[in-house]
Amino acid sequence: MGNEYFEIVGGNPLFGKTKVYSAKNAVLPMLAGAMLTSESVVIKDCPHISDVENMVKIRECLSLKTTWHGRDIVASGKVDNNHIPEHLAGVMRSSVFMLGPLLVETGKVKLHTPGGCKIGARPIDIHLDGLEKLGAKIRLLDDGVECSADRLHGAEIVLRYPSVGATENLISAAVKAKGKTTLIGVAREPEVVSLCDMLIGMGAKIQGAGTSVIKIQGVENLYGTTVTPVTDRIVAGTIMLAVALTGGKVRVEGCDIRHLGALVTKLVSKHFVVIDSVGGVTVESDGQIEPFDVFSGPYPKFPTDLQPIATAVLSQLRGESLVEEKVFENRFLYANELQKMGAEINVFKDKLLIRGRSLLGADVTATDLRGGAGLVVAGLKAKGVTKVSGVEHIDRGYENIEYLFSNLQAKIARKNV
Numbered sequence: 001m002g003n004e005y006f007e008i009v010g011g012n013p014l015f016g017k018t019k020v021y022s023a024k025n026a027v028l029p030m031l032a033g034a035m036l037t038s039e040s041v042v043i044k045d046c047p048h049i050s051d052v053e054n055m056v057k058i059r060e061c062l063s064l065k066t067t068w069h070g071r072d073i074v075a076s077g078k079v080d081n082n083h084i085p086e087h088l089a090g091v092m093r094s095s096v097f098m099l100g101p102l103l104v105e106t107g108k109v110k111l112h113t114p115g116g117c118k119i120g121a122r123p124i125d126i127h128l129d130g131l132e133k134l135g136a137k138i139r140l141l142d143d144g145v146e147c148s149a150d151r152l153h154g155a156e157i158v159l160r161y162p163s164v165g166a167t168e169n170l171i172s173a174a175v176k177a178k179g180k181t182t183l184i185g186v187a188r189e190p191e192v193v194s195l196c197d198m199l200i201g202m203g204a205k206i207q208g209a210g211t212s213v214i215k216i217q218g219v220e221n222l223y224g225t226t227v228t229p230v231t232d233r234i235v236a237g238t239i240m241l242a243v244a245l246t247g248g249k250v251r252v253e254g255c256d257i258r259h260l261g262a263l264v265t266k267l268v269s270k271h272f273v274v275i276d277s278v279g280g281v282t283v284e285s286d287g288q289i290e291p292f293d294v295f296s297g298p299y300p301k302f303p304t305d306l307q308p309i310a311t312a313v314l315s316q317l318r319g320e321s322l323v324e325e326k327v328f329e330n331r332f333l334y335a336n337e338l339q340k341m342g343a344e345i346n347v348f349k350d351k352l353l354i355r356g357r358s359l360l361g362a363d364v365t366a367t368d369l370r371g372g373a374g375l376v377v378a379g380l381k382a383k384g385v386t387k388v389s390g391v392e393h394i395d396r397g398y399e400n401i402e403y404l405f406s407n408l409q410a411k412i413a414r415k416n417v
């Protein structure tokens with residue numbers, strides 16, 4: 001655990017203008033998929049967050065060139081080995097995105113059991129099952145998995161669940177496979193569509209991105225391109241939820257409201273107004289929104305990544321609400337921390353029953369990325385001082401969250417123990 005923490009004095013409405021950058025969950029698979037060509041792939045407007053920095057480190061270990069130019073990342077070079085160091089695979093789940101592209105480029109990959117947030121079992125059976133159908137040989141090891149193949153071949157693959165990561169991995173593996181691949185029951189998240197945009201820009205032949213069936217005609221070679229990924233709907237949603245809780249008026253540049261339908265329909269009311277205009281949205285709230293229920297699920301349902309932040313808000317609204325988590329089986333660890341602030345939350349296996357009330361600032365600990373962001377948002381409204389430790393989890397997905405909110409007139413600072 002690091003020495004830093006966020007100190008938040010609650011009770012200030014948010015006002016001002018902010019900007020969201022390219023989605024972490026689009027940039028990460030792009031940094032993996034870019035190795036499918038040695039030419040330059042330019043990924044625009046990337047966030048400076050530790051998950052992206054770690055993916056850059058993994059690329060460097062594979063001898064791939066990765067340079068920042070302001071916010072743009074230029075990825076190029078030919079992979080010359082297949083070794084992802086254990087300490088890097090351990091810190092982030094996204095190392096699993098390397099599996100498909102590395103297998104295509106080197107013919108053999110060993111992946112240590114991937115890390116990431118502690119929010120459930122997070123197996124990779126759907127990735128492996130799909131790669132096997134594309135012709136890979138899979139060997140399960142005590143500490144990970146080994147995949148090997150000569151050239152992959154096209155196949156028809158039915159995913160037993162629309163896993164985002166597996167969809168992205170299988171697309172990245174199939175674009176250079178011999179023949180035609182049909183992926184059925186895939187994830188429809190905007191980040192999947194964005195990855196496909198990049199691969200199509202590189203010369204891949206992909207149809208159906210954003211629907212449940214994706215068809216791919218394999219090609220021999222891919223080339224350099226420039227891609228502007230979708231902006232981060234989870235960061236944008238975090239800001240909206242914070243404004244709904246504290247009240248205020250905030251312009252979110254770059255926010256694409258079309259990707260946040262499930263959240264916006266919960267919030268819009270006489271107490272919360274969204275004005276969509278060119279280049280972003282403005283949200284305004286009197287801080288008096290009514291409680292609502294949340295059922296997370298694959299896109300376009302309510303994003304599981306916003307579930308903890310919604311709970312942080314609901315726990316401070318007058319009235320009862322139900323939160324049902326349908327994607328990850330262990331995503332309520334943060335509820336304990338909200339309880340330290342006085343939240344009345346009954347935790348069931350995959351449900352929370354919340355009775356909203358005013359919260360009091362307390363010393364709390366982030367145990368995962370989005371749960372940590374939820375604690376920060378809770379602290380923006382709670383009476384008194386909240387100290388959130390475990391900031392390294394939050395830094396994985398939010399670029400200087402303390403600056404993001406202090407720029408909107410919140411009282412929040414990063415401090416050292």
Ligand code: UD1
Pocket residue numbers: 024025026028093094120121122123124125126127128161162163164165166191304305327328329
């Ligand atoms: C991605 C996102 C993460 C988001 C999640 C769901 C990235 C980098 N991360 O994670 O922020 O919370 O989508 O929207 O894009 N599963 C299996 N077997 C598999 C793969 C997944 O059982 O082979 C299960 C998982 O345990 C989980 C569910 O499927 O319960 C969803 O996982 P998945 O969609 O794969 O999430 P990630 O790609 O890991």
